[in-house]
């Protein structure tokens with residue numbers, strides 16, 4: 001199957017192939033045939049044969065083990081696969097007549113400014129797109145009643161923005177009327193909209209693309225997925241995640257020093273991670289001195305001989321101190337039964353409110369040690385926004401630049417309703433529908449959680 005798919009028959013055939021292999025629908029939509037010679041075509045002229053190069057007509061396999069491939073059945077050509085990212089010889093948009101827009105939505109994440117900068121520089125320097133605007137404060141920036149100006153973005157205006165965390169465009173949570181958004185795009189003559197955000201943002205982007213489709217307008221909607229929780233599927237890792245967990249590891253170190261330095265010290269760190277405990281797992285492994293890691297994916301009990309409280313007490317008695325790392329979404333059932341009244345509101349993105357597991361654990365540790373006649377010192381750190389408001393580290397900066405480049409190449413070729421990502425170390429195109437179809441979570445039976453269990457020595461589960 002080639003990277004370019006045009007026409008209903010070709011699309012149906014491709015869908016059938018994907019259905020045979022039993023995988024997700026990974027077909028990428030395009031606005032139409034790409035007929036314009038790309039200014040980057042010369043780059044692709046030399047035939048490349050190294051294992052690091054993926055040709056634009058090749059596909060990147062979804063599965064990477066023999067057993068997964070065998071379980072699919074069918075032939076090699078039927079295996080589910082992604083379209084590779086990268087420059088195409090032919091593009092859809094005429095750069096000199098193209099106008100692009102960029103918006104950032106949702107919570108902060110290290111690297112947002114790197115992505116904005118990368119998009120602007122690649123559009124301008126490589127394709128010669130001269131008109132790029134930024135929309136302020138997320139999807140609100142398109143809505144007339146908010147009265148936000150658009151910002152002209154040039155390589156000069158974005159030159160130093162990656163030095164700072166946050167986003168120069170501002171951000172907000174929550175959907176806005178997709179019809180009003182498309183009205184705004186049409187009014188400004190935008191051909192390409194880059195949307196940087198999480199799953200809620202991508203759902204909003206799909207609604208925008210639907211309205212565009214209904215109106216028969218030729219506007220590309222291209223996503224760069226953003227989440228420090230690393231919970232978007234079909235990505236090796238999301239940008240900013242590495243910076244965030246490195247920062248979180250500093251809090252684990254601080255709390256460990258505190259716990260070690262007091263008699264019967266208990267260090268407790270609460271980290272972000274609403275439904276996915278990746279930050280907690282990676283930060284804990286980075287320091288490799290936590291005694292317990294608690295994540296949303298693995299339920300636990302506090303009381304009883306096999307419960308968390310006794311385990312922490314034993315560690316304190318054996319070693320003098322203990323360190324517990326908890327993801328904010330862990331133990332919600334326990335918090336629920338213990339915290340009344342139960343009025344934790346959802347946020348504007350529709351995320352269910354979380355009960356404060358940090359406060360709960362802190363109180364229960366204090367009560368437990370007091371009841372056991374042990375004078376414990378509980379030290380609690382919640383670094384919260386401090387881990388996501390920082391600039392990207394060099395690793396994430398590189399990742400952001402490459403994602404931005406991939407997004408520009410895809411957009412200029414007329415691809416739409418897709419996000420860019422890295423899968424098994426290859427940059428690929430992922431349909432937005434697939435990117436929001438499920439949540440990436442720590443597998444309680446997978447090797448990451450096994451590493452955490454090995455590193456902490458905690459039991460497989462806290463319970464009876």
Ligand code: F6P
Nearest residue numbers: 107108227228229272273274347
């Ligand atoms: O969705 C990412 C995230 O960082 C979560 O881990 C966290 O619960 C949430 O954002 C908090 O963001 P805000 O306070 O901006 O709504």
